[in-house]
Amino acid sequence: MSEEFKIEIVNPEKSFLVKEDVSEVVVPAFEGEMGILKDHISIISFLKPGIIKVSSKSGDENYYVEDGIVEFKNNNLSILTSSIYNLSDMDKSVQQDLLKKAKEEAGKLDINDQTKYLVDQKIEVLKTLN
């Protein structure tokens, strides 16, 4: 029996990625990285900035996300996100841009703890990319 399931990543503009033959996905869930295999229990969670790793027969793919929601049900994984980038064709300048924006945000005084946490996370991830 195959150990594959379906993944669908959508952003507001379009379906970003649809794949039927995924064997494992690692998502940066809010409370830590989460690996999803076939027949995972139904789950809803949301994402913090980080890397989504999609493993399939055709090789691994990495995506950088800033936020989003994951829903897993009946071996269908849906990821809703408003900002996603494919790492293999992500420009250095785009990364720099995002990093700059994140740093600006972190410098603001009137942000609450949660956003602070998310922004710090973002900066950290972006730094490791460079």
Place this chain on the structure above:
Amino acid sequence: MASLDDLKKRIASVKSTQKITKAMKMVAAAKLRKAQESAEKGRPYSEKMNNVILNLSSGISDKENAPKLLAGTGQDKVHLCVVMTSDRGLCGGFNSNIIKKAKSYFSKILDENKELKIITVGSKGNDQLKRIYGDKIIENISFKESKNANYFDADKVGKIIIEKFEAGEFDVCTIFYNKFKNVITQIPQAQQIIPLNDEGNENSSDESYEFEPDEDEILSNLLPKNISTQIFKAMLENSASEQGSRMSAMDNATRNAGEMVDKLTIEYNRSRQAAITKELIEIISGAESL
């Protein structure tokens, strides 16, 4: 009767107007295809979002402590209406239809002695509403610079709305936009986004989900995003509707101009013929009198 010269000028001017409307129709048709495509591509996101929220809210046991964005403030006094129109005219009844729908809603609210606040998105709506409801408009947002509807703009509007909600400035929020059905039919819509109306859409499964972190936290994170998503959906539908409406309006205008040119040409030929006949009669009767 107008002189030959006048008629000639009028024919020329109608023809050049026709050229413009024809060009606008072509442009609208091209843009329509794009707008329609992106409206269709955007649908899965908002549908999925809706599904997740439905699943979540059915999982919430303690309805009273549910986030306010979902359950509302418990009051129904101040209504915020977000009227979404286009930034450009010459698109038939597109803007007026939204405004008409909004106005009837406004008067209903005012009749019930409730407070009304208006946010207009797009300058055409603002132009039409500020004459009567000028004092009620608290904000006017326009995205003239951005060519296509994009999520970033929608998010901006969403953030403004949430900010105002959290400041306790209103209880109920409704958005007005045109839903794209096909090129000739656009249906003006009023959609309540705060508190969320789960219009009996009870297809959520009984299957229990695991939540990480708990439901409340996910919901309070998700609901603001849902607002932006709904607004983005409205923007996409709107832009497709705008182009569709413009296309059919310009198609009509081109046809009317064609009819007018035909009529004017007949009149022109007739009066030219009349002038020639008159001249001939004059010559003949002049010759006879000799």
